[in-house]
Amino acid sequence: MKIILLGPPGAGKGTQAKLISNEFSIPHISTGDIFRANISEKTELGMKAKGYMDKGLLVPDELTIDIVKDRIAKDDCKNGFLLDGFPRTVHQAEALDEFLVNRKEKIDCALLIDVPREKIFNRMTGRRICTKCGASYHIKYNPTKVEGKCDLCGSPVVQRKDDSEETVKERLDVYDRQTEPLVVYYKNEAVLKSVDGTQDINKVFEDIRNVLGEI
Ligand code: AP5
Ligand code: MG
Ligand code: ZN
Numbered sequence: 480m481k482i483i484l485l486g487p488p489g490a491g492k493g494t495q496a497k498l499i500s501n502e503f504s505i506p507h508i509s510t511g512d513i514f515r516a517n518i519s520e521k522t523e524l525g526m527k528a529k530g531y532m533d534k535g536l537l538v539p540d541e542l543t544i545d546i547v548k549d550r551i552a553k554d555d556c557k558n559g560f561l562l563d564g565f566p567r568t569v570h571q572a573e574a575l576d577e578f579l580v581n582r583k584e585k586i587d588c589a590l591l592i593d594v595p596r597e598k599i600f601n602r603m604t605g606r607r608i609c610t611k612c613g614a615s616y617h618i619k620y621n622p623t624k625v626e627g628k629c630d631l632c633g634s635p636v637v638q639r640k641d642d643s644e645e646t647v648k649e650r651l652d653v654y655d656r657q658t659e660p661l662v663v664y665y666k667n668e669a670v671l672k673s674v675d676g677t678q679d680i681n682k683v684f685e686d687i688r689n690v691l692g693e694i
Contacts, residue, residue, distance in 0.1 A: 480559040482561045482586070487594060488603065492564065493613065493614075494680060499691070502688065505561050506555050508551065510564045511563075512563075524542065524546075535641055537567060540570050544571055547571075567661075568657050586665075589661070591672070592674055605619050605620070609636050611634035612632045
């Protein structure tokens, strides 16, 4: 099963991705997590990506597309993968399609987690993420079992640098301008499905399980 998760910042892509990846035993590939890992390891890629991310802007396509191609060419993606935060521009989507066509593969489902803008700010300001595995928590809606420690790996959880109100506004604008057009793109490819992301986390996951069960 080859799945793309679509949705604005804070829709719950990362949260649902952990659940889906577990349930369907497919790797969770988050470009945001890959960039953050590179930033904390101070790699060349990390240094380049940081300036864009801190401002809420997209990292340029030429730094992003090859990373994803390399990742999905790995053996563990043979039976499927789950892309979270990629593609994010029409150019990225076209590059992905071209790459898959050459391998005689295709996307089975582009799943939109639909959440209106006004619900998003609350989620972002209370978010905490794991410094090691990237898992997402929320101080109110999805707290860690032990305060300050990831449920999955025990590492410290912290606030994301780009979760300030100002940067979240910018990220939402960037989404509207550059990423939202992908909803139509995947509708035209007849692989678009959507779920109501305003429900609680378990209910959203139940709906996703039903949608994925039908394909
Ligand atoms: P990325 O890390 O992908 O961030 P994003 O798309 O802005 O999305 P988020 O991770 O903020 O939200 P999410 O949907 O994963 O929500 P979450 O599950 O955490 O990208 C960061 C940056 O990297 C970009 O700005 C860009 O610079 C760069 N980048 C990444 N990919 C790129 C690409 N392809 N091209 C170019 N640049 C790229 O949930 C949010 C909060 O809500 C959490 O606190 C969670 O606990 C809570 N929550 C989740 N679900 C619910 C629910 N149902 N009810 C209540 N609370 C909930
Ligand atoms: Mg995320
Ligand atoms: Zn963790």
